[in-house]
Amino acid sequence: MFMILFSLVILYPFWQVVVLSFSDGREATTLGFHFWPKHWSFEAYRYLLSSGEIVRPYINSIVRTVLGTLLEVLFTILAAYPLAKKELPFRGGLTTYFIIPMFFSGGLIPTYLIIRSLGLLDNFLVLIIPGAVAIFSIIIMRNYFMSLDTAMEESAVIDGAGYLTLLFRIILPVSTPVLATIALWGAVEHWNAWFDAMIYIRDRNLTVIQVIMREMLASVSEQSNEVMLSNNAQQAQLAMSNVRSGIALLSIGPIIFIYPWMQKYFIKGAMIGSVKG
Template identity: 55%
Template sequence: MAVKKRKISLFDILNVTGFTLFSLIVLYPFWQTVVLSFSDAEAASSLGVNLWPDRWIPDAYAFVFSYQNIMIAYLNTIIRTVVGTVLIVSFTVLAAYPLSKKDLPYRNFFTIFFLIAMFFSGGMIPDYLLIKNLGLIDSRFALILPSAVNVFFIIIMRNYFMTIDKGLEESAIVDGANYFQILIKIIIPISKPVIATVALWAAVYHWNEWFHALIYIQDDALDVLQTVVRDMLVAMDLTQAGSQMGGGGMSNADLMLSNVRAATVIISIGPIVLIYPFVQKYFVKGIMIGSLKG
């Protein structure tokens, strides 16, 4: 039996062409950063489109990883991201599940309470005084605990839980299961899209966040990657400015500044870029379903 060939329409051609161009536009800056990070000083100083370096030189990466405390900061960032993400997802599930029950006493009060906390905060000074009075200065908990409860995530997950068929819970209750058992054995396994979405958001936040570390962390042994990278780039900028003010012109080290910046970008976003493809399939489904029901 002959297979009928599908006719390619003008829309299909334009659709494929458009998305291909869009993908290239999105990927080009990332690839340009990779090329720049592996280029030499001469290539970094030249203008134009560089799709492939003349020579693959890892000097910028060697410089970054030779910087003081960079590996300790990398480890601290990984610990912060993993622990912080686990806490955010756990507290989000534990808060969203009861709020998804329409028969929860004072449900509207708790929901409004959460919403007020989402839109209004005490500000930076009260936050700092609170962290200081709790004895969390120079502690990893200062970077993890303040963000452990995120109201936006709770609302998204609550709305997702409200779309789950109530018959599943009613059947489990008839069989003698309590609400905690239902949450662990039924709700969580079928809520992977929204949990993966929240976990991705939480991981990206903790990986990229540096301001709290700048305020609360004074011990170099507890520095996170973003603050160390920031200090390194600031120091290089000052060195470059001093060289130019001294009339030295463009030195070899000055030209490497752009290489080092590119290398720090790749090093900083590398883990997130590697993780994203594994959770991307859940991302759109999780956020769309979680935003449907109020």
Template identity: 55%
Template sequence: MSVNKKKFSFFEICLAIGFCFFSFLVLYPFWQTLVLSFSDPNQASSLGANLWPEKWITDAYQFVFGYGHIMKAYMNTIIRTLTGTFLIVAFTMLAAYPLSKKELPFRNTITIFFLIAMFFSGGIIPDYLLVKNLGLIDTRWALVLPTAVNVFYIIIMRNYFMTIDKGIEESAMMDGASYFTILTRIILPLSKPVIATIALWAAVFHWNEWFHALVYIQDDAKSVLQIIVRDMLTAMDLSQSTDAAALGGGGSSKNLLLSNVRAATVIISIGPIVLVYPFVQKYFIKGIMIGSLKG
């Protein structure tokens, strides 16, 4: 019994080598940062590629997690990301579903109004005055309410809703279902790809966004991770000192380098997003492609 072995063409071999090289270029900086965060300061300060720490130490992470209100800020960032993502997805669905109906009165006018708001804004000062007049200064709502509506997300989700077979909705309406029932019971279960896409974009935005916290939040206990990390790195850089204890950190090392701390903050900051992305990646490509085609 003979087994036919598949022969790979020269193009396929070159393509595989190219993808392996590209994967190495993408993964190497992340691995280098991870190694640097656990490396001994002497190894971190040496030249060359460090692919494995000579000695695994956690002084940089002890320093980061022991600095000021960073644990409180970490929780604030998680709460902000979850709340902000929920609000963005909810408001996006409530706006996109009516706009996907061609029988909606003044549908084109409303869409144009939304598009104008997407390209033109009042600016920083009007935004601040609005938040101040609403009494949201120094509250966590100031971090999520001003960004709860995103026109670009609405357009993407509206286009996705327009690809769903209208016969499904018509049959549900014949059985007495209301528009809200159709949206929650039929449309949303069929829209997992675009919902996952919008949720991922919103989560990444809220996790990385720091400017609103800098402008609207005055109490350090309500600040977010990025602000505390920025203050920590700035203080450590200005001090020109390698003594972690002098900066109020939790690390025990007397030779902690700024590069170690920077690497640790990068790993801590991107950790949750990296863990969540694999679970929504299978929906991501389908959601963005379908939502961007039909309009």
């Protein structure tokens, strides 16, 4: 009973956002609990999508998330597999070299100067390349590789397999949990990121949806009660809570659909990869 009540306390605010996004303006401005829309309305989403500012950034966020996650997973694999080998020369020093930047960084200004010197300002690659190496993910995957039974690799080496063959045909097929975990972390991080786009991107055609939605939320006047939407010479009223709720759902939609499919791998991969060091 306690867990049921605790779950309801967590789920109701999210459900409230869903209900408000599909309610009309009059219902959204009334006080009280909203368990189901009395009058269904899609005006909030029509208003957001018809503005023209949201479609291109939404596509940019999807492209960034897909490419950034693939690149991060690839680099994580290529860095973690050698570090998991005891015969790697200077393995301890290389591991320390990776760990130090995880706790210490140069700060925002030196990072900006490096980005500018590389010519990545107002370049879509600035949203992908700087985050391609995730040190924490490398450490997790390294520990997972070290926990695997070495007999699988030894038998393949006897048959003449090299390191790349071992990695892609022996190790990765049995590493689905940790791969799914790293991919989920990378996807969520890229999808939610907005600060780097705000700092390094000035071209509106290259920005991401999180920046646009942040600007839309910031531009909403707290003293205004409604937004007037003109559609086919007809006026429809929207409450600010409708617009805010629609923005919130659009921003978390893809992650909500992806996360349940990755949940079982996420738990297993995180636990196994964090045991052996």
